Amino acid sequence: MGWKEQLPVITNIQKYSIHDGPGIRTTVFLKGCPLSCLWCHNPETQKFAPEEVWYEERCVGCGKCQEGCYHNARERLDRQEPAEQLAKLLLRDQAFYEESGGGVTLSGGEVMVQNVDYLAALMKKLHRAGVSVMIDTCGFAPFANFEKLLPWTDAWLYDIKWMDPDGHRRCTGQDNRLILENLCRLSQAGQTIYLRLPLIAGLNDSRKDMEAVIRFLQDNHILPAKIHLLPYHDIGKDKYRRLNRTYEGDSFLAPSGEHLEELQQLFAKSGFGNCQIGG
């Protein structure tokens, strides 16, 4: 089966997600992202096109690769589902969503640069069944796309990776102006926002960096439902090898617990008592 460009490629449908929004959720990871963050822990979701993951440790060297690997050493990321079909799969856990106040979270990669009509059809189906949908986004997409999905989005998991434009460009490959603009617009539109700040020690986690975030929120009257300080982790490191790529974040470290608590205090003192460490 060939790749249909109009349908997003799904890298994973993760049930019982309990760190991507409230309650028990199913998170769908869509492939393709306009940013290329140095610390990205889902590098398999950066490129839009299908690709192959290679698990070297599973290969037994049997030489029967042409027959399709018998040892799961090769895995092709090319799953695509029509919106209707995907909605059906996601609705299987409806009883859990309802009991826990959870739902579906769309994530990536970047959701907002995928086929918006597809997303709208999917979300409409879920909403009609009474299931909450949240979108996890880096914010780097035309606002028109956001506008189209507003009616069916219950909340946004929105990243600010760095307030410093140069730093942002250096580490993600893109400017942060559009991201910040979109955040303001979503806020003005009365949307519920869970703000997420990925923090790497000595890079984007200084008091000054956080003060910049606070100032930005205050100046633009943005009141996130929650602010999550997300300390860097290197769980995704092995994935780079499996994709035959080099990981550029080897020197990155997580901020210390103490430092995270200090930052949390800083937010609290500035009127953001809803700031927490971790997802």
Added chain:
Amino acid sequence: MSEMERGMNERVRRLRRQSMETQPHMYSERAAIETEVYQKYEGTMSVPELRAAFLYEYFSRKTICINEGELIVGEKGDGPQSSPTFPELCCHTLHDLQVMNDRELISFKVKPEDFKLQEEVIIPFWEKRSIRNRILSHMTPEWKAAYESGIFTEFMEQRGPGHTVGSENIFRMGMNDYKKEIDEALAALDYLHDPEALDKKCQLNAMKLAADAIIVLAGRYADLAEELAKTQEDSIRKEELQQIAINCRRVPAERPKTYWQAIQTYWFIHLGVTSELNPWDSYSPGRLDQHLNPYYEADLEAGILDEDRAKELLECLWVKFNNQPAPPKVGITLKESSTYTDFANINTGGITPDGEDGVNDVSYLILDCMDEMKLLQPSSNVQISRKTPKKFLLRACEIARKGWGQPAFYNTEAIVQELLTAGKTLDDARKGGTSGCVETGAFGNEAYILTGYFNLPKIFELTLYNGYDNVSKRQLGLPLGYARDFRTYEELWEAYQKQIAYFADIKVAGSNMIEKIYAEYMPAPFLSILTNDCIAKGKDYNAGGARYNTNYIQGVGIGTITDCLAAVKYHVYDRKSFTMEELIAAMEDNFQGHDRIYHLVSEKSPKYGNDEPYADQLMKDVFNCYYETVTGRPNMKGGTYRIDMLPTTCHVYFGEVMMASPNGRLAHKPVSEGISPEKGADRFGPTAVIRSAAKMDHLKTGGTLLNQKFTPSVVAGENGLEQMANLIRTYFSLDGHHIQFNVIDRQTLIDAQNHPEEYKDLIVRVAGYSDYFRNLSRALQDEIIMRTEQSF
């Protein structure tokens, strides 16, 4: 807190330490006294009276002890971890004793003089007349062949039927009240018209004597406590001993007056039931929180009890349970239930008989006690109803996520519905609960006898071989053709159904005979006193005296059989990925050199546990077939057969007797346990497992068992706890019966396997009960390590 030093104070810690450190050993006094009584009286009185006479004599003479500092008194043997033998049921050979003494796991030390007694007195008298011998002499060659090859097991071959639980009456009535009821029943006997009147008279007389037996035992404890009090110099302990004496003078002869006496009452009852015979699942106090709460409230009000003392008494009771190892088992019975655990099981929470939330202050005390004591026995579970407060559920989750498998969670609404479906009244259903591993029963009113495990995947193996067992090399099943002869999946499925029915016939016929053997030779007059309507009917518990009489056959391996059917249907019939001959060849080679087929069946085949309709529908087919085949068959006590889906440790044994399976399960590896998916088959986390499992119609069973293994990180923090509670609530809203959790990471288990000495206290959930990891066989340890660990 060091693991060996648990308990709320020094008294409890000392008692707990004694319970943990004493080596289980065989206790022969019971067998010796029983033999004397039989030699003296057999033939001079009816069998029920003979049984009661034995109990009376035994309780009048047996060694008794009061352990240092204890507040609840009474041991089954001569002290903690002392296990009486029951030669009238299973007369151990000298070789059996040697094995029990020497074996590495679940050993019982046997004294040299006990070998001598066994050889000179016990074996000559009991060898021929033991129930085990009577059973085996009546079973057909077909039954024996199927039994020996692991098609099914037989519960009653070494232990008595019991599988029952006490009711509120135990806490409201004294033995003298029961005796009054018995006298009334005797007075009402109709010798003019009732052909059974004389039998009833003998039975009722036996019950009266059994009631006296426990009163005599309690009196002896009162005497001993008084005597110890006399020489006790510590004034506090002296007072305690005096109070123990007062307690034992009063209960169980009269109804308890205080919370302390209520607990002591239950413990004497427990000793009575488990000394009379060695019934499966020992005995349980049922809804202990609801039974104790009136006493707790009254004593608080009267100022004679506080919360700490109330918990201390519970902790003392917990030690008592843990002091009693299961009776020594051998052979297949050891394999199906390889544990010291005797399956006493306490239900906490649920609803009251009038349908309101049943959680009270004692419920929370029991949770605290369970958390603090961390003991194998009693097994503790919570019943969660829609009406259960969230606080109670979260507290239970908080203990469960510590990883050792208690409490397990049961669905009150499902239990009530299951009991109603099986014909109980609403009142009796609401008073019911679960005991043993997960078995539903009408507490105080029902004999719900588990008769044995039934190996669902093994029967499929035979179906592929014309009924021939490739492992034991015997023709066991019907000759309905070989795998290659079935042209369609439907033909194969039909053959499998016929084989299931064939073996169910053999199993039920055997169980019916065994029931009659117990009814005739092994009445249980003491248990009959406690079980409603035995007195009114003048009938023994083992002869249909209980209000409800149900027999269960427990289906094992639904995950494995589902995946086997799915692999064959999908690859051989639907897709034609390979032929049946190729598959059989691969199975016979244990998949060595058949990489492609192995890959397809293990990786590219629909599997139960993923919320995928293809496999889940096949699971339902198997379940319905098994249900239809067994349910409703009459037993010999006026009740019917029903099904349970639970394994204890039998899934390991059932796997041992099997070659490789079509789903890629390798030869002699365990089959799936309970209704959990085959190991490693579930790939989409706990919600998918729960959804798949809930497609089974739990309400038609008498209990199902679902195991979930989590890494600690998944349930960490407030959010982890909250979502664990939501997972349970959702499963129960989908009519799931039971769920239990193992929260230990794989690395810890592997480390514990390699360094058992460093993990003496590591407790894991096995299947419906918890056990010390070090006491499990290597195969079972591997199996627990392998079970899918849900991690994200």
